[in-house]
Amino acid sequence: MPRYMTHCNSAFPPNDIWYLLDKDGLTKRKLYLATCPICCKLMAFYNYTKEDGTEEVKTYYSGGARRMMDELKKDMIGSMLRWRDKYKQGNPSGFVYGINKETKKEIRQYASDFYGRRVIIKKIAKNGN
Numbered sequence: 001m002p003r004y005m006t007h008c009n010s011a012f013p014p015n016d017i018w019y020l021l022d023k024d025g026l027t028k029r030k031l032y033l034a035t036c037p038i039c040c041k042l043m044a045f046y047n048y049t050k051e052d053g054t055e056e057v058k059t060y061y062s063g064g065a066r067r068m069m070d071e072l073k074k075d076m077i078g079s080m081l082r083w084r085d086k087y088k089q090g091n092p093s094g095f096v097y098g099i100n101k102e103t104k105k106e107i108r109q110y111a112s113d114f115y116g117r118r119v120i121i122k123k124i125a126k127n128g129n
């Protein structure tokens with residue numbers, strides 16, 4: 001699972017992550033999307049696990065990245081940005097929503113998948129700071 005995208009000798013977090021339905025024997029499918037902060041190129045990492053358990057990441061740029069977005073849009077279960085906006089109901093693929101962790105200053109809400117990977121979706125400050 002790539003935490004950072006890299007281009008132009010810099011590393012940056014994805015702007016969005018699409019979570020995709022299992023398909024054609026491929027599981028844990030995700031599309032990581034980012035725009036390089038240096039050259040503004042659109043990048044997509046397509047990450048999945050094959051039937052034999054090997055994980056693959058394919059990288060696409062610009063037009064190729066846009067084509068992957070068009071192709072994979074229909075398989076999207078949810079995305080990091082959507083979760084930030086609102087919770088999705090009736091999830092088909094084992095995502096657990098609204099896991100709360102409380103710290104002194106804030107309550108953090110996470111979404112988690114079967115593999116224990118968590119995406120933070122909301123931070124609520126306590127006492128208004």
Ligand SMILES: [Zn+2]
Pocket residue numbers: 007008036037038039040041
């Ligand atoms: Zn770049």
